Amino acid sequence: MxxxxxxVRHNLxxxxxxxxxxxxxxxxxxxxxxxxxxxIEDATLLVDRIGADLWIVQRDTxxxxxxxxxxxxxxxxxxxxxxxxxxxxxxxxxxxQRQHDGQRLRMTVxxxxxxxxxxxxxxxxxxxxxxxxxxxxxxxxxxxLQLGAQLRLGKEIYEVVGLTNGMVSSSGxxxxxxxxADSQAIQFDKAGEAIRLxxxxxxxxxxxxxxxLRQPGLSEQFSGxxxxxPAVAPPDISAVLVRIAPGADVQRVAQIIGGWEDVTVxxxxxxxxxxxxxxxxKARRQLGMFRALLTIIAAxxxxxxxxxxxxDKIHAIALLKLIGAPNRVILGLILQQALFLGALGYAxxxxxGQKVFPxxxxxxxxxDGDLVQLAVIVVLISVMASLLGxxxxxxxxxxxxxxx
Amino acid sequence: xNEPAAIETRELTKIYGSGNTEVVAMHNVSLTVRRxxxxxxxxxxxxxxxxxxxxxxxxxxxxxxxxFIGGQQVMDGxxxxxxxxxxxxxxxxxVFQKANLIPFLSAHENVIVAMxxxxxxxxxxxxxxLELMRELEIDNRAxxxxxxxxxxxxxxxxxxxxxxxxPSLVLADEPTxxxxxxxxxxxxxxxxGVAQEHGAGVIVVTHDHRSLDVFDTIYEMEDGAVTRLPADxxxx
Numbered sequence: 001m002x003x004x005x006x007x008v009r010h011n012l013x014x015x016x017x018x019x020x021x022x023x024x025x026x027x028x029x030x031x032x033x034x035x036x037x038x039x040i041e042d043a044t045l046l047v048d049r050i051g052a053d054l055w056i057v058q059r060d061t062x063x064x065x066x067x068x069x070x071x072x073x074x075x076x077x078x079x080x081x082x083x084x085x086x087x088x089x090x091x092x093x094x095x096x097q098r099q100h101d102g103q104r105l106r107m108t109v110x111x112x113x114x115x116x117x118x119x120x121x122x123x124x125x126x127x128x129x130x131x132x133x134x135x136x137x138x139x140x141x142x143x144x145l146q147l148g149a150q151l152r153l154g155k156e157i158y159e160v161v162g163l164t165n166g167m168v169s170s171s172g173x174x175x176x177x178x179x180x181a182d183s184q185a186i187q188f189d190k191a192g193e194a195i196r197l198x199x200x201x202x203x204x205x206x207x208x209x210x211x212x213l214r215q216p217g218l219s220e221q222f223s224g225x226x227x228x229x230p231a232v233a234p235p236d237i238s239a240v241l242v243r244i245a246p247g248a249d250v251q252r253v254a255q256i257i258g259g260w261e262d263v264t265v266x267x268x269x270x271x272x273x274x275x276x277x278x279x280x281x282k283a284r285r286q287l288g289m290f291r292a293l294l295t296i297i298a299a300x301x302x303x304x305x306x307x308x309x310x311x312d313k314i315h316a317i318a319l320l321k322l323i324g325a326p327n328r329v330i331l332g333l334i335l336q337q338a339l340f341l342g343a344l345g346y347a348x349x350x351x352x353g354q355k356v357f358p359x360x361x362x363x364x365x366x367x368d369g370d371l372v373q374l375a376v377i378v379v380l381i382s383v384m385a386s387l388l389g390x391x392x393x394x395x396x397x398x399x400x401x402x403x404x
Numbered sequence: 405x406n407e408p409a410a411i412e413t414r415e416l417t418k419i420y421g422s423g424n425t426e427v428v429a430m431h432n433v434s435l436t437v438r439r440x441x442x443x444x445x446x447x448x449x450x451x452x453x454x455x456x457x458x459x460x461x462x463x464x465x466x467x468x469x470x471x472f473i474g475g476q477q478v479m480d481g482x483x484x485x486x487x488x489x490x491x492x493x494x495x496x497x498x499v500f501q502k503a504n505l506i507p508f509l510s511a512h513e514n515v516i517v518a519m520x521x522x523x524x525x526x527x528x529x530x531x532x533x534l535e536l537m538r539e540l541e542i543d544n545r546a547x548x549x550x551x552x553x554x555x556x557x558x559x560x561x562x563x564x565x566x567x568x569x570x571p572s573l574v575l576a577d578e579p580t581x582x583x584x585x586x587x588x589x590x591x592x593x594x595x596x597g598v599a600q601e602h603g604a605g606v607i608v609v610t611h612d613h614r615s616l617d618v619f620d621t622i623y624e625m626e627d628g629a630v631t632r633l634p635a636d637x638x639x640x
Contacts, residue, residue, distance in 0.1 A: 001513060001520050010508035010549070316506045322463065323565070324493020325521050398489075399463045401504055402454075402577075 003320075003329065004336035007313065018305055019341055023348025025298045027356070030349050030374055032291040034357060034364035039283055041365050043170040043275040046110075047268060049121060052241035053250050055091075055266045056257055062274045063266055064093045064238035065170055071263060073180075075240045076113070082256050084248030089113030091239040092183040095173055100151055107143055107176040108169035109153075111183030111237075119162065119177050127162035133179050138162035140174035154189030158182070170275055172362040184236055295377060302385035306338050310389030317393050318401035327394065334389045335382075342382030346375060408475025410573045410605020411460055412436045416469035418455050418628075429455040430466070431628040437605035437621075439572065442596050444616060445609045446633075447625035453609045454577055456625065460607065461496055461575045462488040474572050493522050497566030497604075501578035503558035505550040511561045512537065512546035518568045529568075536564040540594065556583045563591055567598055574598060576608040585614060592618045 008015050043065075056079055058069040079088035092111030097104065112119050118129040119138050127147045130136045137158045139145050149160040158178065167175040178186070190198075242257070244250050250267060258265045266274065276284070310317075317330055350371070357364035418430040430452040437443050447453050458464035460471060462478060471479035473495055478486050505514045515533035520526065537543040540560040550558050559579060566574055574595060580588030592615040595606045608619070616622060622633045 001509075001517055001526070003509075003517070006513065007508040313508075316508065319504050319506060320517075320521075321489060322492070322498065322504075323518050323521065324489050324491075326489065329521065398492075399458055402458070402463075402500055402502075 002336070003333045004340065007333070008337065008340060015341070015344075018309075019344040020348055022298070022302060022305070022341060022345030023352065025294070025301060026345050026349035026374070026378065027353045029291060029294045029298060029377075030353050030366065030371075031357060031360075031364055032287055032294060033370045033374065034353070034366045035360070035362060036284060036287040036291065037365040037367055037370060038363035039280050039287065040276055042168050042172060042363055043280045044272045045166070046169065046175070047272050047275065049123075049167070050091075050241060051121065051243070051268075052091075053244040053268060054242040054254055054257065055268070055271045056088075056240040056242060056263050057238075057266065059262055059264050061264060062278060063271055064091065065271075065275050066278050069238050071237055071240060073237045075237075075263065078260075079240050079242050079257060082242075082253055084245055084253040086243045086245040086248075087116065088240050088242045089116055090180045090237045091241045092180050092187070092236075093169075093238050094183070094187045095169070095171070096153070096186065098151070098153065100145075103144065105143060105145075105151075106173050107139065108171070108173045109176045109178060109183050109186055111180030112177055113241075114179040114181065122162065122164050122167065122177065125163045125165045127160070129162060130177070130179065131161070134182055135159060136161045136178070137182075138164060138177040140164045140167040140176070142168065143174040143176070153186045156182075156185065166363065168363065170280060180237065188236070295381070299381040299385055302338070302341070302381055303388050306334065306341070306385050306389045307392065309337065310334055310392055314392070314396055315401060318396045318398055321396065322398035322401045330393050331390055334393055335386050338382040338386035338389070339379065342378045342385075346378045407439060409436045409472065410439045410441070410474065411607070412472040413456075413460060414470045414472075416456065416459055416466045416471070418452075418459060418464070419467045428628050430459065433469070433625075433628075433630045435623060435630055437573070437607055439603040439605055440599050441620045442599045442606045442618060443608070444619040444622045445607060445625060445630075446611070446622060451625040452628040453625050455628075456630070457575050457577050457607065457609055460573075461498060462492050493518075494569065495572050497569065497571035497574040499559070499562050499566045499574070499576040499579040501581050503550065503555070503562040505558055505561055505565075507550055510547050510549055511542065511553060511557070514550070514561055515564045515568050518565045522569045524569075532568060533564065536567055537561070540564050540590075556587050559583055560587070560591070563594060567594075570602050570604075572604050574604055574606045576606070576610075578609055578611065580610065580612050580615070588612055589615050589618075 055063055056071065056075060057063045058071055061067050061069045063069060073090050076088045076090050079085055090111065090113045093108060095106070095108045097106045099105070112130065114130070114133050120129045122129070122138055125141055127138065130138065135156055135158050137160055139160055141163045145151065145160050147160055147163060151158050151160065164175065169175060242253070244253055254265050254267060257263065320330060353366070413433055413435050416430055416433040417428070420427045420429055433456055445453050445456070455464070459466045462471070465479060465482040465484070468481045470477055478484065478488070478491055506517065509517060512533055515536060516529045519529035519532060534543060534546065537546055540563060542557055542560045542564065545553055545557055553561065563579065576595065580591050583591060592608070595608060596618050598604050599606045623630050624633050
């Protein structure tokens with residue numbers, strides 16, 4: 001006869017409520033692990049999906065994800081000329097926030113190097129890759145836009161032609177993909193009034209101080225925005241992505257490009273390490289510590305619950321001892337209930353988590369490894385938590401059954 | 405005829421506390437119950453009856469004296485000469501004033517558990533439990549939990565549990581206190597039957613003088629000491 005199961009059946013409602021409580025607690029522990037894993041996965045997903053072997057960025061910077069990086073777009077041609085390079089393309093990335101139909105849209109815009117890159121590598125849920133150089137965009141579904149939706153960015157209207165799934169930036173914002181040219185147009189868009197003020201200021205300066213700028217040809221060029229002036233504009237792409245030719249040595253190519261004085265080169269792994277160890281490191285550690293704390297709290301709460309459940313059975317335990325039950329029967333009664341509670345709590349955590357986590361604003365990634373790890377932790381917690389109850393039960397004397 | 409006694413106690417003494425707070429609950433109690441003998445233990449409250457019963461039942465060790473059960477010494481003063489819990493399981497059945505049933509088990513299971521703890525197969529335990537419950541006319545409440553049974557029904561389940569393992573010694577403390585006179589008599593006669601059919605020694609602490617004719621021997625305890633009453637001196 002399984003005494004633990006009999007007791008559970010007898011106190012089914014109470015056990016169920018306790019298990020739900022423990023399950024909710026474990027769900028938070030599980031969710032913490034999932035958020036932690038999601039943070040890392042989000043941070044490295046883009047680097048993996050883009051699939052570049054080398055990232056060429058501004059000298060002494062850690063790349064476009066970690067900090068501002070500006071390199072000239074001609075760098076792509078220089079890189080393409082290095083032996084062993086199969087292709088080199090521009091990489092533009094910036095985050096914007098706009099209003100659309102009364103909703104706040106926050107997205108990280110990535111420029112695709114048209115025509116070499118039309119976004120075929122993106123995991124499309126619906127729609128298609130880009131078909132033209134301008135005014136088309138692919139967005140992640142988490143942005144909430146539908147296929148065919150029209151969005152004003154800068155002075156142009158862009159149509160959503162493709163939807164991706166799970167493409168978010170390291171900060172959790174949905175990704176939007178346009179051509180590099182459109183991306184720059186969005187990034188450097190200025191209001192007409194701002195351009196007019198900039199132009200008049202420049203003309204004033206030319207009239208009073210800089211005689212050379214009074215040349216008719218130059219004056220013509222000054223009528224545009226600063227960002228459109230080839231000789232004056234700052235470098236306007238974030239990085240250059242390099243793919244290595246089959247059979248070529250990545251390290252050798254990295255060594256050659258790394259020798260250039262104006263840039264720094266990172267391999268794909270280095271770029272991922274920079275993201276994980278740099279950008280998300282504190283959030284990652286914070287989540288890790290919070291998770292450890294929650295695990296300890298769960299253990300303490302479980303211990304208290306099991307201790308209380310044992311106290312409720314103390315008379316029955318004394319009686320069992322009185323009629324000769326060996327200690328292993330008593331120990332089994334408490335331990336089995338602890339493991340049952342733990343297992344049921346874990347199952348509830350998993351089932352409820354599967355329903356709840358997809359609604360979280362950031363991705364919650366439950367990996368098999370993390371689930372197994374938590375299962376082992378739950379078993380350990382259950383055993384540890386039952387020790388207090390077992391200790392109390394072992395101290396009960398049979399004659400306590402005759403009292404009260 | 406040298407058949408060992410169901411229980412023999414030699415100069416059992418139990419002292420609680422020490423110095424000024426010392427209380428002698430039981431003093432030099434020597435008593436022998438043969439197999440098949442049914443013994444009543446009478447006496448006022450605080451006379452030491454329950455102390456004797458718990459010492460004889462290996463629940464509460466005496467301060468001094470010896471306990472022999474089935475010829476085997478099991479207590480020598482407060483020291484146990486064997487695994488007491490295993491010994492209780494195999495050789496002693498208990499019935500107490502309060503039924504003391506396990507609340508999360510049904511009446512049937514309360515009887516079964518005693519047998520399963522003693523190594524009986526589930527099938528054999530179920531059959532024997534049902535047989536005992538039928539004898540005690542409680543089989544129609546087999547599936548009920550203790551909370552759903554009256555005091556008398558609970559007590560009959562406790563009696564069935566005490567008899568489940570064919571004990572050589574049955575100790576009962578006021579077993580009929582919660583029963584009406586008919587059921588009380590029935591339980592006392594059941595003890596008589598157990599003694600006769602299974603050769604068990606039975607000690608019953610009781611205040612129920614209506615059933616004293618069932619007993620072979622009557623002892624009286626007062627101030628921790630025991631006296632054997634002649635049959636014709638037994639209170640009626």
